[in-house]
Amino acid sequence: MNSDYLLLTIFLAIAIVFPLIPLAMAWAWARLFSPAKPGKDKQSSYECGIESTGPAHVQFQSHYYLYALIFLVFDVETVFLMPFAAAFLKLPVSAFLALMVFLLLLVEGLVWAWAKGILAWK
Amino acid sequence: MLIALLPETILVAAALVVLGLGVSVPKSRALITAATLLGGFAAAAAIFLLPSDGNFLHGMVVLEPLARMFKLVILGLGLTAVVFASDSFPETHFAESLALVLFSTVGMMLLAGTEDLLMIFIALELTSIPLYILAAFDKQSRSSAEAGLKYFLIGSVSAAFLLYGLSLIYGVTGSTNLQAIARFSGAPDPLLIAGIVLTLAGFAFKVAAVPFQLWAPDVYEGAPTAAAALIASGSKVAGIFILARILTAGLGSWAGSAGWGQFLPGWAPVLALMAAASVVLGNIAALVQSNVKRLLAYSAIAHGGYLLIGLSSASRGSLTAVLFYVVIYALTTAGAFGAVAIVEKQRGGSRLDDFDGLAKSSPVLALCLLVFFISLAGIPPLAGFFGKFYLFTAALGNPSLLWLVILAVAMNAVSLYYYLIVLKHAFVFPAPEGIRPANAPASGFLVAALALAVLALGLAPDILLTPLANTIASPARPGATASTGVPPVSGARHFLCGRQPPNGRDARSPLAAPRHPNDFDAFACRKPAAETP
Numbered sequence: 001m002n003s004d005y006l007l008l009t010i011f012l013a014i015a016i017v018f019p020l021i022p023l024a025m026a027w028a029w030a031r032l033f034s035p036a037k038p039g040k041d042k043q044s045s046y047e048c049g050i051e052s053t054g055p056a057h058v059q060f061q062s063h064y065y066l067y068a069l070i071f072l073v074f075d076v077e078t079v080f081l082m083p084f085a086a087a088f089l090k091l092p093v094s095a096f097l098a099l100m101v102f103l104l105l106l107v108e109g110l111v112w113a114w115a116k117g118i119l120a121w122k
Numbered sequence: 123m124l125i126a127l128l129p130e131t132i133l134v135a136a137a138l139v140v141l142g143l144g145v146s147v148p149k150s151r152a153l154i155t156a157a158t159l160l161g162g163f164a165a166a167a168a169i170f171l172l173p174s175d176g177n178f179l180h181g182m183v184v185l186e187p188l189a190r191m192f193k194l195v196i197l198g199l200g201l202t203a204v205v206f207a208s209d210s211f212p213e214t215h216f217a218e219s220l221a222l223v224l225f226s227t228v229g230m231m232l233l234a235g236t237e238d239l240l241m242i243f244i245a246l247e248l249t250s251i252p253l254y255i256l257a258a259f260d261k262q263s264r265s266s267a268e269a270g271l272k273y274f275l276i277g278s279v280s281a282a283f284l285l286y287g288l289s290l291i292y293g294v295t296g297s298t299n300l301q302a303i304a305r306f307s308g309a310p311d312p313l314l315i316a317g318i319v320l321t322l323a324g325f326a327f328k329v330a331a332v333p334f335q336l337w338a339p340d341v342y343e344g345a346p347t348a349a350a351a352l353i354a355s356g357s358k359v360a361g362i363f364i365l366a367r368i369l370t371a372g373l374g375s376w377a378g379s380a381g382w383g384q385f386l387p388g389w390a391p392v393l394a395l396m397a398a399a400s401v402v403l404g405n406i407a408a409l410v411q412s413n414v415k416r417l418l419a420y421s422a423i424a425h426g427g428y429l430l431i432g433l434s435s436a437s438r439g440s441l442t443a444v445l446f447y448v449v450i451y452a453l454t455t456a457g458a459f460g461a462v463a464i465v466e467k468q469r470g471g472s473r474l475d476d477f478d479g480l481a482k483s484s485p486v487l488a489l490c491l492l493v494f495f496i497s498l499a500g501i502p503p504l505a506g507f508f509g510k511f512y513l514f515t516a517a518l519g520n521p522s523l524l525w526l527v528i529l530a531v532a533m534n535a536v537s538l539y540y541y542l543i544v545l546k547h548a549f550v551f552p553a554p555e556g557i558r559p560a561n562a563p564a565s566g567f568l569v570a571a572l573a574l575a576v577l578a579l580g581l582a583p584d585i586l587l588t589p590l591a592n593t594i595a596s597p598a599r600p601g602a603t604a605s606t607g608v609p610p611v612s613g614a615r616h617f618l619c620g621r622q623p624p625n626g627r628d629a630r631s632p633l634a635a636p637r638h639p640n641d642f643d644a645f646a647c648r649k650p651a652a653e654t655p
Contacts, residue, residue: 108141112142
C-alpha cells in the first residue's frame with residue numbers, strides 16, 4: 001500500500017520536473033545567446049494564419065443562432081439516420097414508418113422556419 | 123400498444139396543424155383557435171373512448187381510471203389557457219403560442235399517465251420548456267422577458283436537481299419503475315436519502331414551495347396572463363399529481379413521520395417543514411402586494427403549502443383530499459387569472475388600482491372575481507372551503523400532525539385579509555372615468571363558467587369527490603394485460619394502496635396508523651392490492 005503511494009509520488013515529482021527542464025533550457029538560451037530582434041510578425045499574437053482585423057467583441061446577428069439551431073437539428077438527425085440506413089434491409093415496416101414520422105416532424109419544423117422567413121438573411 | 127398514447131398523439135398532430143395554419147393563414151385568429159380547440163376536444167374524446175386500461179412499455183405509459191381523470195382535468199385547463207390566450211395574445215406568432223400551450227399540455231398529460239422515472243423527467247421537461255417560452259412571449263414587455271429568463275434559469279437548475287435525485291434513486295434501487303422501487307427492501311441508504319431530498323427539491327421548484335419559491339412572483343407577474351394561468355393551474359395539477367404518485371407508489375416505505383413528538387426521518391418531515399414555511403411566507407408576503415397577479419403568486423405559494431400538508435400526512439385519505447383540492451384550486455386560480463386578463467384588457471394593468479369600481483363597470487366579472495377570491499380564501503358555500511376542510515380533516519388522520527394544521531388554519535385566516543383587499547377595490551372604490559368593457563366574449567363566458575363550476579363544486583362536492591373516490595378505490599378492469607406481457611397493474615389501487623412496507627418499519631409508519639374515522643375511510647383500500655410478481 002505504502003509503496004504504491006511512494007511510486008505515485010516519484011511519478012508526480014518526475015512529471016513536474018520533466019517539462020520544466022526544456023522550458024528552463026529555452027529560457028536560459030533566450031536570455032544568454034539569442035539576439036533581440038522584435039518585428040511585426042514576431043510580436044503578433046499568432047505567427048501563422050490570417051491576421052486578425054478589428055475587435056473580437058462584436059455582436060453576431062441573432063439570425064446566426066437561428067441558422068445554427070436549425071443546422072444542429074439536421075446534423076443530429078444524420079446520427080439517427082446512419083444506423084437506420086446501415087440496418088435498413090433487416091428492419092420491419094414499422095421502423096421505417098417510425099423514422100418517416102420522425103423525419104416528417106423535422107421537415108415540418110424546417111418548412112415552418114422557412115415560411116416564417118427565418119432563412120432569409122436580413 | 124401505442125394506442126394508449128392516442129390522446130397525446132392527437133394533441134401533437136393538432137399542434138402541428140396549428141403551426142401550419144400559423145404560416146399559411148396567420149391573420150385568421152378564429153380559425154387557428156377553432157383548430158386548437160377541435161384538437162383538444164378530439165383528444166378528450168380519445169381519453170373517453172380508449173378501450174383498455176393497462177401498463178405499457180414496462181410502466182412508461184400507464185392507463186388507469188385515475189390517470190384518465192387527471193388527463194381530462196389537465197386537458198380542460200390547457201384548453202382554458204387556449205381560450206384566454208385567444209383573447210389576449212398579440213397578433214404576431216399567435217398560432218405558435220397556441221401550439222406551445224398544446225405541447226405543454228401534452229407533457230402534463232404524459233406526466234399524469236406514467237410510473238417510470240425516465241418518462242416522468244422527459245414529460246416534465248416537455249411541460250416546462252413550452253412554458254418557459256410562453257412566459258417570455260410578450261416581446262414588447264421587459265417584465266415578460268425577465269419572467270421567461272428567471273423561469274428558464276431556475277427551472278433548468280431545478281431540473282438538474284431532480285435528475286440527479288432520480289439518478290441516485292435509480293442507482294440505489296436498481297430500477298426506474300416506481301413499482302419496482304417500492305419493492306426494494308434494502309437498508310436505508312444515505313445515498314437514497316440524498317436522492318429523495320434532491321427529488322423533493324426539484325419538485326418543490328415546480329410547485330413553488332418555500333425555500334424554492336423565488337421565481338413564482340416574478341413569473342406570475344411578468345408572464346402574459348394566459349401563460350400565467352397555465353403555469354398556475356395545469357402545471358400545478360400535474361406537478362402535485364406526479365409528486366404524490368412518486369411518494370406513495372414508489373417511496374411509500376420511506377415516509378417517516380412529521381408528527382409532533384413522533385419525528386421519524388423520511389420525506390414526510392421534509393415536506394412538512396416546506397409546507398409550514400410556504401404557508402407562513404406565502405400568506406404574509408401576499409399582504410403587502412399591490413399587483414393582483416403577484417398577490418396570486420404568493421397565494422399560490424401558500425396553497426402549495428396546504429397541498430404539501432396533505433401529502434406529508436402520508437395517509438391514503440389525505441391523498442384523495444390532496445387530489446380533490448388541487449383540482450379545485452386549479453379551477454379557481456385559472457378563473458381568477460382569466461378575470462385578471464379581462465381586467466388587464468380593459469384597463470391596461472393588473473395593479474390593485476386597476477380593479478377600482480369593477481362592480482360598476484362590469485358587474486358580472488366582479489361577481490366572478492368575488493366567487494374565485496372567496497373560494498381561495500375558503501369561505502363556506504364555495505368549493506375552496508370544502509377542499510380545505512377535507513384536506514385538513516384528512517391530514518388529521520395522522521393526529522400528531524395537529525401542529526401543522528393549526529398553523530395552516532391560522533395562516534388561512536390571514537389570507538382572508540388580502541383577498542378581501544382586492545374585493546374592496548372592486549366593490550367599494552369608485553370606478554375611474556371612461557372605462558369601456560373589454561371585447562373578450564370567449565374569456566368572459568369561460569370565466570363565468572368556471573365561477574359556476576366553483577360554486578357548484580362547493581354546493582355539491584360529490585360531483586367530483588365521488589368519481590375521484592371511486593376511481594381511487596376501484597381496481598383496474600380484469601384482463602387489462604398489456605401486449606408487452608407485463609403483468610397488469612391494478613390501476614389506482616397500486617397508486618394509493620400498492621403495498622405495505624415489507625420490513626418492520628410499517629408499524630411505526632403513518633401509513634399503518636389508524637385513520638381518522640371520517641368518511642374518507644370509504645375511499646381507503648379495504649385490503650392490500652395483489653402484489654405484482
